[in-house]
Amino acid sequence: MDLWPKDIGSSTLKSKSPAAILKEQASVLGEKTNNIVTAEVRRGEASEGKLSYSFYLTSKPLNYRYKLFKIIYSLDNPYPVDFVEAEEEIEKVLSEYLAKKPALVTVPPCPEAKSEEEFLNILGKIFNAEKTKRIVNSLIAESEV
Amino acid sequence: MAVFLFWNLNNKPLKDSIVRLAVRYEIDVLIFVEMAIRPEVLLTALNRENSFPYHYAPGIGCEKIHIFTRFADQLIRPIYEESRLTIRHLTLPAQAKILLVAVHFPSKLCWTDDSQAAECGELARAIREAEEQAGHSRTVVVGDLNMNPFETGVVSASGLHAVMSRSIAQKKTRLINDRPYPFFYNPMWSLFGDASPGPPGTYYYCRAEHKVFFWNMFDQVLIRPDLLKSFDNNDLKILDSDGNTSFLSSRGVPNQKSGSDHLPILFKIKL
Numbered sequence: 001m002d003l004w005p006k007d008i009g010s011s012t013l014k015s016k017s018p019a020a021i022l023k024e025q026a027s028v029l030g031e032k033t034n035n036i037v038t039a040e041v042r043r044g045e046a047s048e049g050k051l052s053y054s055f056y057l058t059s060k061p062l063n064y065r066y067k068l069f070k071i072i073y074s075l076d077n078p079y080p081v082d083f084v085e086a087e088e089e090i091e092k093v094l095s096e097y098l099a100k101k102p103a104l105v106t107v108p109p110c111p112e113a114k115s116e117e118e119f120l121n122i123l124g125k126i127f128n129a130e131k132t133k134r135i136v137n138s139l140i141a142e143s144e145v
Numbered sequence: 146m147a148v149f150l151f152w153n154l155n156n157k158p159l160k161d162s163i164v165r166l167a168v169r170y171e172i173d174v175l176i177f178v179e180m181a182i183r184p185e186v187l188l189t190a191l192n193r194e195n196s197f198p199y200h201y202a203p204g205i206g207c208e209k210i211h212i213f214t215r216f217a218d219q220l221i222r223p224i225y226e227e228s229r230l231t232i233r234h235l236t237l238p239a240q241a242k243i244l245l246v247a248v249h250f251p252s253k254l255c256w257t258d259d260s261q262a263a264e265c266g267e268l269a270r271a272i273r274e275a276e277e278q279a280g281h282s283r284t285v286v287v288g289d290l291n292m293n294p295f296e297t298g299v300v301s302a303s304g305l306h307a308v309m310s311r312s313i314a315q316k317k318t319r320l321i322n323d324r325p326y327p328f329f330y331n332p333m334w335s336l337f338g339d340a341s342p343g344p345p346g347t348y349y350y351c352r353a354e355h356k357v358f359f360w361n362m363f364d365q366v367l368i369r370p371d372l373l374k375s376f377d378n379n380d381l382k383i384l385d386s387d388g389n390t391s392f393l394s395s396r397g398v399p400n401q402k403s404g405s406d407h408l409p410i411l412f413k414i415k416l
Contacts, residue, residue, distance in 0.1 A: 057206070063234075063278070066206035067227045067271075085267070087206075088228045135206045142205065 015116045018073055018081045019043070019053050025123060026055070029136075036061065037139045039068075049075050054085070057135055061143040066135055069126060081119050083111040089131040097125050147173045147235075147416050150384075151247070151364060152409035153289045156181040159404060163187065164194050165387040170411055174221070174235075175199075175213040178249040178289055179405075184211060207231040210247045210288075221245070225275050230268065232275045240416040243372060244279055246272055248288035258298075261291065265298030265305050273327070283375075285414060286329065286367040289407065293362050294333050302326035307367045309334035317370045329367035332378050337362060343383040347408045349398040366412050380413035 016024075019041065026039035038058050046052035054070040069086040073079065083094060094111035113119035126132060150172045152163075156179050163182075167175065180187075184201045191199040191213060202218035204210060207226040214221055216237060225232040233245045248268060250261060276282045290299060298304040302321055307329040308314050314330035338360075339345045346360030364383075368376050385392050385408060392408055394400040399408055 062205075062222070063224055064205060064222075065225050085227075131206075138205045 015078075017078050018071055018113075018116075018119055019051065021116070021119065021123070022053055022055055022071070025127070029057075033136070033140060036143050037136050040065065044070065046072055051075055052084075057132075057139065059139040059143060062139060064139065068132065068135075079116065079119070080112040080114045083113070083122065083126075086111065086126070087131055090126050090129050093125055093129045094122060097122070146413050147237075148411070148413050149174045149176065149245075149285075149287065150409055150411050151176045151287045151289075151366070153178050153249070153364060153405060153407035154180050154182070155401070155405040155407060157403075157405050158182060160187055160190050162387040162390060162392075162404070164190050165389055166384065166409065166411075167191055167199070168194055169388045172411070173215045174245070176247045176287060177211045177213075178209060180211045184213075188213065202233075204231045210249060212247065224278060225271060227271070230271065232271070234279055235416075237416060241283060241375075242279065242281060243414065243416065244272075244275055244281075244284040246275070246284060246286040246288075248286065248290065250289065250291045252291045256291075258296065262296070262298035262301065262304055265292075265301070266303050269303070269305055281371065282327070282369050283372045284369040285372060285376075287365070287410070287412075289364050291363050293358065294331050294337075294365060299331070299365070305329055305367060307331035307365075311373060314368075314370050315373060328370060330370065330373055330376075331365065331367050332376070332381050333362045333365045335378060336381065336383055344385050344393070344397075344408055347383055347410060348406060364407055364410050366410060372414065375415040377413065377415075380411075382411045384409045384411055 022041045026041050030038040040056045040058050042054050044052040044054050050072055052070055052072045055068050057066045057068055070084050071081050072084055073081040098111055111122060113122050148170055150166060154177050160182050188199060188201050197215045199213045199215055200218040202212045202214050202221045204223050204226050209229055210231050220237055221233045221235050223231050224234050229249045231247050235243045235245050272284060276284060292299050299307050302319060306326050309331055311330055314328040318325040318327050335341060346362045347364040348361045349359060350361060351357055351359055392399060392404050399406050
């Protein structure tokens, strides 16, 4: 007798988990840099019912890792996603981005994405931040020495 | 023997004092935070006065901690960084390799005690991962922790687990709920107060409230047990002068008008 709901495990779930999105972006970075600079997504410790993942820029030739940010979200409902422990320059970029959003009455204590669309927007901001570009370019340059 | 100096410069123009210290103590590795001096300017000044040239060994992602060294910069490469943390693998030829962890924690103005303690847990994890990556635990941590040696994050097993006794640290780990937690030895405990050589701490703070320590030991060196044989407590000093200029005011506290609000710390590791 099968008492489980019919749609469990089906592909009716259209949205990707934040962790899956991060892992996808991590592999895209590798493709863009011929795997000179890659990114790593690591699951970390979090309080009960929560998941945390840290996003690192890495360079295997240089044996180097840099922690760019960490996200935390609920196991049962992935959004909102909190961005925590972000690199200081990047946190500033995100705070400025969030402060401009008219829907927000107050800026939350840490950058958060309320939906997958907003999560993708914020990731785009982080990856396009000057600090991120500086680190990636430095790693590429150093690996050529 | 490698000689290290750490100093939170409080963005002050202390180039001349740095150069005098470098000459006086023949420092091999200089580590600075809150440094407003342009690296190339300091490097030029250091190399004008020293027969052994210094190199600037910048981080890749960590731009807030500055390291100058008499070793070639490729021998002190970063292997892990965050915005306020750089872990370097010091790999001198024919010498034991060590991990140098330089850190500048957020201050109590920005973070609560609980947040600082939680961050110590993150730092401890990053150090353990770096040690696995490097294949050894000959690690020294140095920096402005913005915490005293007795605070939760520094003391707690889930934090830095830094203890005041060498013999306790030499046990290497402590089991709690069947989980091993590695120790650090914290020699800064022995420099607290005015019955120890040098100033009573590294940072002075006085406020009109009930609980005030006045002198704090925010700037600390922590040593892993595997490196303890290479560390002599007598080589650890809080410096109050560069030999020419005192870092203290007439009241005997860091002179913030002409210098930093932090005093530098000097230590040696036998490689």
